[in-house]
Amino acid sequence: MDFLSNFVLLLLVPSLLVLKAVSEASFDESDNLMIRQVESHVDDFLNAERHFEKFKARFQKTYATPEEHDYRFNVFKANLRRAKRHQLLDPSAVHGVTQFSDLTPAEFRRDYLGLNPLRFPADAQQAPILPTDNLPTDFDWRENGAVTPVKNQGNCGSCWSFSTIGALEGAHFLATGNLESLSEQQLVDCDRECDPEEYDACDDGCNGGLMNNAFEYILKTGGVEREKDYPYTGRDRSPCKFNESKIVASVSNFSVVSIDEDQIAANLVKNGPLAVGINAVFMQTYTAGVSCPFLCSGELDHGVLLVGYGSAGYSPIRFKEKPYWILKNSWSKYWGEHGYYRICRGQNMCGVDSMVSSVVAAIQTTSQ
Numbered sequence: 387m388d389f390l391s392n393f394v395l396l397l398l399v400p401s402l403l404v405l406k407a408v409s410e411a412s413f414d415e416s417d418n419l420m421i422r423q424v425e426s427h428v429d430d431f432l433n434a435e436r437h438f439e440k441f442k443a444r445f446q447k448t449y450a451t452p453e454e455h456d457y458r459f460n461v462f463k464a465n466l467r468r469a470k471r472h473q474l475l476d477p478s479a480v481h482g483v484t485q486f487s488d489l490t491p492a493e494f495r496r497d498y499l500g501l502n503p504l505r506f507p508a509d510a511q512q513a514p515i516l517p518t519d520n521l522p523t524d525f526d527w528r529e530n531g532a533v534t535p536v537k538n539q540g541n542c543g544s545c546w547s548f549s550t551i552g553a554l555e556g557a558h559f560l561a562t563g564n565l566e567s568l569s570e571q572q573l574v575d576c577d578r579e580c581d582p583e584e585y586d587a588c589d590d591g592c593n594g595g596l597m598n599n600a601f602e603y604i605l606k607t608g609g610v611e612r613e614k615d616y617p618y619t620g621r622d623r624s625p626c627k628f629n630e631s632k633i634v635a636s637v638s639n640f641s642v643v644s645i646d647e648d649q650i651a652a653n654l655v656k657n658g659p660l661a662v663g664i665n666a667v668f669m670q671t672y673t674a675g676v677s678c679p680f681l682c683s684g685e686l687d688h689g690v691l692l693v694g695y696g697s698a699g700y701s702p703i704r705f706k707e708k709p710y711w712i713l714k715n716s717w718s719k720y721w722g723e724h725g726y727y728r729i730c731r732g733q734n735m736c737g738v739d740s741m742v743s744s745v746v747a748a749i750q751t752t753s754q
């Protein structure tokens with residue numbers, strides 16, 4: 387106490403005039419600061435409102451009641467703040483408004499992900515080790531005909547079926563030379579395959595599934611129909627309408643690729659697009675760039691399709707350029723980079739290297 391009062395005295399004594407000048411100056415400063423803060427709150431609010439109007443128009447969002455509208459506006463504002471935080475944590479990507487900006491993180495996880503369960507495949511066959519010395523520095527299956535246009539899983543946790551079907555579409559193209567869009571709904575309706583080691587880990591339509599279970603289902607059932615013969619509805623628990631005589635693509639073999647990134651690249655180049663699991667926490671706000679967050683959980687909750695890789699990413703704010711993986715997502719071409727996500731390579735970012743499966747298609751005589 388003594389020390390403090392001496393200190394205050396020492397500060398106060400020298401000159402009242404100077405002190406007065408200083409305090410007035412600082413009052414002015416803090417007044418201005420307060421006004422600026424109030425203004426910026428108003429600004430933020432107007433900005434948020436403007437962003438929300440644009441968001442509703444762009445994604446054709448309507449809300450049943452004014453209460454729902456106000457609630458969604460509040461969620462939207464929280465997501466704008468979240469996008470800002472993601473931007474700081476992930477400076478080589480661009481985070482902002484997406485079609486999921488009016489959903490809480492829990493709603494987003496419940497309705498748009500669906501990799502189930504969150505564990506690694508127990509007993510799938512290991513892919514053989516491939517040579518890696520002559521891998522191209524950049525590679526993209528989209529430029530080589532093995533990738534169908536981006537699809538949309540809608541409000542259904544069926545990502546696992548899109549990841550599975552994407553890999554089979556690529557493998558079928560490699561085996562036959564034909565790129566056929568294949569049926570995810572067949573898996574959603576008909577595949578109840580379980581992990582042989584985990585009796586509770588079964589594919590379950592819009593409630594999640596696992597790509598390796600789905601490959602096993604396709605292997606056992608004989609194949610899948612075309613998208614146009616068994617179209618996607620995103621509806622859960624519809625009766626299975628699979629018709630064996632409409633099979634157009636089949637699985638010959640599938641295997642689990644080791645976590646080694648060169649092996650992943652070699653399997654991608656040799657066998658076509660790969661089914662991969664990922665943690666999707668940064669994907670709710672991602673709009674572009676190479677996602678390389680300082681911190682990302684390796685807990686897998688989303689299934690996507692690895693279609694290519696690049697040696698260095700364009701970074702919108704000139705952050706260090708990074709090698710990346712190119713992932714096809716199933717949230718329509720209006721999400722991310724025309725439906726795609728780029729994530730940095732070299733560090734198992736968000737678990738992207740930890741559950742990778744490769745499929746080989748059987749050569750099927752396609753009846754038109």
Ligand SMILES: *[C@@H]1O[C@H](CO)[C@@H](O)[C@H](O)[C@H]1NC(C)=O
Pocket residue numbers: 511512513514638639640641
């Ligand atoms: C399936 O793949 C594994 C590893 O890639 C291989 O050892 C096995 O012979 C393959 N089986 C068939 C039927 O092709």
Ligand SMILES: *[C@@H]1O[C@H](CO)[C@@H](O)[C@H](O)[C@H]1NC(C)=O
Pocket residue numbers: 629630631632
């Ligand atoms: C299955 O498909 C075949 C060929 O398109 C058709 O002739 C048959 O009626 C279908 N069966 C059922 C049960 O729909």
